[in-house]
Amino acid sequence: MMNGLTLDELLLAHAAGTLPEPLALVVRTHLALSEEGRRRYRLYCALGGALLETLEPVALRADAWDRLDRAIDRVEPIRLPASIQHDPRVPAPLRAFAPEGFERLPWRNLGPAAEVELPLAAPGYRTRLIRLKGGKSIPRHTHKGHEVTVVVEGSFRDEQGVHRRGDLVIADGTVDHRPVADEDCLCLTVTDAPLKLTGPIGRLLNPLLRI
Amino acid sequence: MVATHALDVAGRSGRLATPGVGGFTARMPVNARENASADAVERERVRDLELVATARDRAAFRRLFEYYGPRVKAYLRRLGSDDDAAEDLTQEVFVSIWRRAGQFDPNKASVGTWVFTIARNKRIDALRRDRAPALETDDPELEIDPAPRGDAVAELNRMSALVMRAVETLPEEQKRLLKIFYFEEKPHSAIAEELGLPLGTVKSRLRLALAKLRAALGEDRT
Numbered sequence: 001m002m003n004g005l006t007l008d009e010l011l012l013a014h015a016a017g018t019l020p021e022p023l024a025l026v027v028r029t030h031l032a033l034s035e036e037g038r039r040r041y042r043l044y045c046a047l048g049g050a051l052l053e054t055l056e057p058v059a060l061r062a063d064a065w066d067r068l069d070r071a072i073d074r075v076e077p078i079r080l081p082a083s084i085q086h087d088p089r090v091p092a093p094l095r096a097f098a099p100e101g102f103e104r105l106p107w108r109n110l111g112p113a114a115e116v117e118l119p120l121a122a123p124g125y126r127t128r129l130i131r132l133k134g135g136k137s138i139p140r141h142t143h144k145g146h147e148v149t150v151v152v153e154g155s156f157r158d159e160q161g162v163h164r165r166g167d168l169v170i171a172d173g174t175v176d177h178r179p180v181a182d183e184d185c186l187c188l189t190v191t192d193a194p195l196k197l198t199g200p201i202g203r204l205l206n207p208l209l210r211i
Numbered sequence: 212m213v214a215t216h217a218l219d220v221a222g223r224s225g226r227l228a229t230p231g232v233g234g235f236t237a238r239m240p241v242n243a244r245e246n247a248s249a250d251a252v253e254r255e256r257v258r259d260l261e262l263v264a265t266a267r268d269r270a271a272f273r274r275l276f277e278y279y280g281p282r283v284k285a286y287l288r289r290l291g292s293d294d295d296a297a298e299d300l301t302q303e304v305f306v307s308i309w310r311r312a313g314q315f316d317p318n319k320a321s322v323g324t325w326v327f328t329i330a331r332n333k334r335i336d337a338l339r340r341d342r343a344p345a346l347e348t349d350d351p352e353l354e355i356d357p358a359p360r361g362d363a364v365a366e367l368n369r370m371s372a373l374v375m376r377a378v379e380t381l382p383e384e385q386k387r388l389l390k391i392f393y394f395e396e397k398p399h400s401a402i403a404e405e406l407g408l409p410l411g412t413v414k415s416r417l418r419l420a421l422a423k424l425r426a427a428l429g430e431d432r433t
Contacts, residue, residue: 012421016393017331021339042320043370047424048331049324050375051393054386057281058288061298064280065273071306072272077264078310 005146007168011037015044022125022190023148025118026168028093029188030150033166091152094188098129102153102186105129112136118188126191132156132181140178145192147171154185249372256322257315264312276305279323283330289394290334300337304330321371370428377427385420392417 007030013019014027030037086092087101097118098105107114113136118127132138134154148170155164158179163169171177259275262268283304287297307329315325378386384406391402403410 008421012392017335018396043374043424043428045320045328046324046371046374047378047389048393049321049327049371050378051390052282052286052327052330053323053375054378054390055282055285055289055394058285058297060280060284060301064298064302065276068276068302068305069269069273071302072269072309075306075310077313079313 005148005170005172007037007170008040010148010168010170011041012044012047015041015048020122020125022120022122022127025093025120025127026148026150026188026190029091029152030166030168032091032093033150033152034168037166037168089153094129094152102129107131113138124192128189128191130187130189132179132185132187134181134183134185137178137180145172147189147191149187149189152186152188154181154183156181156185156187249375253321253372257317260312260315260322263309264315272305272309275308275322275326279326280305283326286327286330286394287334289390290396292334296337300333303337304333307333323375324371373428374424377424380427381420381423385416385423388413388416389420 010019010023010027014024019027027041031041086095087098090098090101105116107116112133114131115128118129120127129152132154148168149163150168151163151165153165155162156179157163158169158171158177160169160171160177162182256275256278259268259271262271263275280301284297284301287300288294292300304326308326311329315322320328378389381389388402388406391397391405395402397405400410403413406413408416
């Protein structure tokens with residue numbers, strides 16, 4: 001698995017806070033739907049907490065406490081919002097993109113499938129919700145970069161097996177893949193473009209683009 | 212950096228092997244006395260945070276700040292903030308801790324882990340501040356777990372202490388490697404170069420370190 005990006009790598013990078021935004025969105029959606037994912041993610045967060053304790057402390061300035069003491073005079077506690085009426089079908093991380101539910105999004109018809117692109121400012125990535133009707137398939141394709149998908153509703157199958165709600169599926173150039181929906185299926189999919197980028201964002205992306 | 216930490220524990224589908232029942236059960240022999248004192252320290256921190264939440268207790272908050280503040284600053288410095296930026300961001304992290312103290316749940320994370328996730332999220336917010344506001348990074352992933360099974364609560368309580376102990380027992384080189392993954396944003400090739408090691412060795416050491424952590428948590432089935 002030369003190029004093998006794994007779910008664990010994604011969870012660890014997300015816990016470390018180093019995932020680009022589109023991949024972070026996929027991972028957060030996975031976490032919202034998968035108890036096993038949350039369990040593993042908590043381990044990597046705990047690892048971050050443990051590592052924090054091992055860092056050599058760096059002294060704060062002499063006035064740091066006074067400054068903080070004044071700053072907290074001016075703020076109110078944040079409470080978790082009282083349960084607002086949400087469409088229960090929309091996992092929390094996607095609510096900002098589909099505040100009125102998935103139906104109301106501007107779906108673009110692609111024949112057996114429909115898609116809507118999510119507006120994330122992340123050069124080199126495409127972030128889409130894709131819908132596939134039960135029994136329909138997406139034509140065989142491969143990926144120059146990676147395609148990371150989380151099943152939000154329904155299920156689909158491909159050469160890797162059956163993927164159900166909450167499952168995170170990673171495909172790359174070595175996967176020749178023809179997804180078939182078992183039942184009406186809605187997925188969040190992030191693809192990275194086969195570009196070598198430079199600069200700060202490019203450096204974030206390049207490990208993913210090792211092809 | 213998107214890490215291509217090659218853990219290879221998940222299959223191609225990215226799905227994890229089914230964990231054993233009670234994945235976090237401690238099966239590692241532990242020194243009861245050390246454990247008790249670590250528990251006592253953690254209990255004090257939890258109590259301080261609860262005092263902040265319920266009584267807006269500034270003395271308790273100051274104790275937390277004096278312990279975690281320099282560590283949060285170290286974390287931010289390590290990830291590339293200059294001294295001014297790290298000092299300012301540390302202030303923001305603690306304002307956030309003051310405001311969110313009521314959301315802390317000791318059944319879901321240790322105080323240290325909770326502080327880490329807030330510092331991490333603040334840092335991401337700061338990096339994204341120049342761009343269009345996009346995602347609410349404060350969304351409480353550590354809190355979205357619907358009521359864990361009764362037996363899971365006790366396991367979670369122990370998890371952080373176990374992870375910390377396991378980190379302490381790792382060989383220095385593996386500890387160093389984990390810190391690089393968490394505290395530096397570098398492609399693997401740059402990490403390998405810095406350590407003067409072949410890339411494959413870096414990956415296998417990372418894999419080894421994580422396997423040890425999982426084993427320490429009694430989770431050695433992957």
